[in-house]
Amino acid sequence: MPVPPIHELTTRARDIFRLVVEGYLETGTPVGSKALAGSGGVNLSPASIRSVLADLESLGLLAAPHTSAGRLPTEAGLRLFVDGIMQMAEPSAQERQAIEAQLSAPGPIEAALEATSMLLSSLTSSAGLVMVPRREPRLSHLQFVPLGPGRALAVVVGDDGAVENRVLDLPEALGTGSLEAASNFISAHLCGRTFGEAAGLMQAEIASGKSALDDASRELVERGIAVWSADAMARPVLIVRGQANLLDESTLVDLERVRSLLDDLENKQSVAQLLETAREAKSTRIFIGSENRLFALSGSSVIASPYRDREGRVVGVVGVIGPTRLNYARVVPMVDFTARSLGKLIG
Incomplete structure (x- = not known):
C-alpha cells in the first residue's frame, strides 16, 4: 500500500504522527497514547489518540513492536517525516x-x-x-617482468611511494624484448606524468606515427597505462x-x-x-x-x-x-x- 502524501493527513493525524516520530527520535523507544495525552501533547483522550494511532499504522506510517506497547515510525514514516514535516535546526x-x-x-x-x-x-x-x-598519482616507475610463457608481472611505483603488482596475461608469442622495450619507453617518456596524461601522450605519439615501439610493445604500454588509469579514478x-x-x-x-x-x-x-x-x-x-x-x-x-x-x-x-x-x-x-x-x- 503506497504511503499517502503528508497533505492528505488530517491536522489531528499529522500532529500525532509528528509527536510520535519526534518522541521516538529523542528516546529510541515507542511512544504510547498516555505520553501523547500528557503535558505538551495533544488535547485528546487516550482512546481518541489510540484510534488515530491505529489509522496511522494501517497507512504504514507507524508500527507497534508489541501489542501493549506504543508506536514507532516505520522507515516509510521516517521518510514522510523527513521530507514533509521536519524543521531544520541550524548548527549552533x-x-x-x-x-x-x-x-x-x-x-x-x-x-x-x-x-x-x-x-x-x-x-x-x-x-x-x-x-x-x-588524486591520480604520478608515475615514478613501471616495469614488466616476464614470469613465463604468456604471463608477466607489471610493477608500478607511484610518486607517493606506493607500489602495486599485477600479473598480466600476454600473447604467448610476445618475447622478452617487447617487455624490455615497453619498460624502457615508459621510463624515458612517461615517468612524472599521471596515468591519464600518459595515456593521452601515448595516443598522440601513435597518431603521429612517432612511436618507436613495435606493435606488441605499444599494445602492452597502452594496456598497462589504461588499466591503472581506470583503477586510480575508480578507487x-x-x-x-x-x-x-x-x-x-x-x-x-x-x-x-x-x-x-x-x-x-x-x-x-x-x-x-x-x-x-x-x-x-x-x-x-x-x-x-x-x-x-x-x-x-x-x-x-x-x-x-x-x-x-x-x-x-x-x-x-x-x-x-x-x-x-x-x-x-x-x-x-x-x-x-x-x-x-x-x-x-x-x-
Missing part, C-alpha cells in the same frame, strides 16, 4: 566554530579530512564518513571514524543489527559506492534503512552531502551513518555546513 555558533577551526588547522589536507570525520562523529554521536578527493579513499559511537546502551538489545552495521563499514568499497550516489546531488541526501540495499539488514541511515572546490566541481562526499533514529533535523544541516566548509578548504 559553537558547532560551526568547532568545524571551521578543525578544518583550518595547519597540516596536510588528509589530516584535515580525518579530523573532520572524527568531529562529525563526535557532534552527531554517529560514525563520521569522508570520501577523500580522487576513492574513504575515511570512517567514530564507529564506537554506534555502540551505546540502546544497542545492547539489538546487537545483531549493530554487528551487521559494523560488518558493512568494514567493506569500505561498498560504502564508497553508496556515497558515490550522493556526488551528483544538489543538496544533502538522506538514505533511510532498507532504501539502500547495503544497510537493509542493519536498519541504518546515512546522511551525505557532496563538497565542491571553488570552481564548483564535486571532489568528495562527507556524511554520517547511524541508527534510523538519528536526529535528522540537527544532523542534516550540520553535514551540509561541513560540506560547504570543506569546499572552501579544498580551493
Whole structure:
C-alpha cells in the first residue's frame, strides 16, 4: 500500500504522527497514547489518540513492536517525516566554530579530512564518513617482468611511494624484448606524468606515427597505462571514524543489527559506492534503512552531502551513518555546513 502524501493527513493525524516520530527520535523507544495525552501533547483522550494511532499504522506510517506497547515510525514514516514535516535546526555558533577551526588547522589536507570525520562523529554521536578527493598519482616507475610463457608481472611505483603488482596475461608469442622495450619507453617518456596524461601522450605519439615501439610493445604500454588509469579514478579513499559511537546502551538489545552495521563499514568499497550516489546531488541526501540495499539488514541511515572546490566541481562526499533514529533535523544541516566548509578548504 503506497504511503499517502503528508497533505492528505488530517491536522489531528499529522500532529500525532509528528509527536510520535519526534518522541521516538529523542528516546529510541515507542511512544504510547498516555505520553501523547500528557503535558505538551495533544488535547485528546487516550482512546481518541489510540484510534488515530491505529489509522496511522494501517497507512504504514507507524508500527507497534508489541501489542501493549506504543508506536514507532516505520522507515516509510521516517521518510514522510523527513521530507514533509521536519524543521531544520541550524548548527549552533559553537558547532560551526568547532568545524571551521578543525578544518583550518595547519597540516596536510588528509589530516584535515580525518579530523573532520572524527568531529562529525563526535557532534552527531554517529560514525563520521569522508570520501577523500580522487588524486591520480604520478608515475615514478613501471616495469614488466616476464614470469613465463604468456604471463608477466607489471610493477608500478607511484610518486607517493606506493607500489602495486599485477600479473598480466600476454600473447604467448610476445618475447622478452617487447617487455624490455615497453619498460624502457615508459621510463624515458612517461615517468612524472599521471596515468591519464600518459595515456593521452601515448595516443598522440601513435597518431603521429612517432612511436618507436613495435606493435606488441605499444599494445602492452597502452594496456598497462589504461588499466591503472581506470583503477586510480575508480578507487576513492574513504575515511570512517567514530564507529564506537554506534555502540551505546540502546544497542545492547539489538546487537545483531549493530554487528551487521559494523560488518558493512568494514567493506569500505561498498560504502564508497553508496556515497558515490550522493556526488551528483544538489543538496544533502538522506538514505533511510532498507532504501539502500547495503544497510537493509542493519536498519541504518546515512546522511551525505557532496563538497565542491571553488570552481564548483564535486571532489568528495562527507556524511554520517547511524541508527534510523538519528536526529535528522540537527544532523542534516550540520553535514551540509561541513560540506560547504570543506569546499572552501579544498580551493
